[in-house]
Amino acid sequence: xxxxxxxxxxxxxxxxxxxxxxxxxxxxxxxVREVLQDSDFVATNIKADGPERxxxxxxxxxxxxxxxxxxxxxxxxxxxxxxPTWAIYGQATGATVMTDWERVEVPSGDKxxxxxxxxxxxxxxxxxxxxxxxxxxxxxxxxxxxxLRIEGFDLSDFKRDRYLAA
Numbered sequence: 001x002x003x004x005x006x007x008x009x010x011x012x013x014x015x016x017x018x019x020x021x022x023x024x025x026x027x028x029x030x031x032v033r034e035v036l037q038d039s040d041f042v043a044t045n046i047k048a049d050g051p052e053r054x055x056x057x058x059x060x061x062x063x064x065x066x067x068x069x070x071x072x073x074x075x076x077x078x079x080x081x082x083x084p085t086w087a088i089y090g091q092a093t094g095a096t097v098m099t100d101w102e103r104v105e106v107p108s109g110d111k112x113x114x115x116x117x118x119x120x121x122x123x124x125x126x127x128x129x130x131x132x133x134x135x136x137x138x139x140x141x142x143x144x145x146x147x148l149r150i151e152g153f154d155l156s157d158f159k160r161d162r163y164l165a166a
């Protein structure tokens with residue numbers, strides 16, 4: 001079945017309307033996996049030569065944001081969460097090594113928190129993973145990749161806590 005950005009956004013909105021909690025978010029994660037199997041959807045919406053972060057859609061009711069990410073070359077990130085909201089990472093092309101972290105020390109003022117590595121796993125094309133609010137994680141890309149990501153709300157102007165690896 002061919003997917004459009006509009007039909008995907010509507011299905012995500014319906015999932016969150018039906019269950020605004022973890023079940024609805026897991027359904028959205030399943031929808032991300034589904035659209036990543038559609039090569040036309042990926043080619044149309046997630047451009048390898050696109051910007052690092054491109055907002056594709058923001059839901060007017062639930063406020064979640066659908067984003068396309070194009071990373072050019074290797075990139076590593078520090079441990080982080082998505083503040084008070086959730087995020088879904090969906091791998092379109094390439095591979096992303098994800099690390100889950102355990103909070104050892106909470107951030108205080110300008111002092112970053114400390115986190116301990118728990119496990120690493122690799123997202124490959126078609127895979128998606130849900131990070132609930134407060135879950136620390138970090139992506140590492142050893143080559144160029146593209147992702148479809150959904151944030152519970154647009155975090156582009158949201159200040160998040162910083163963490164250092166223990």
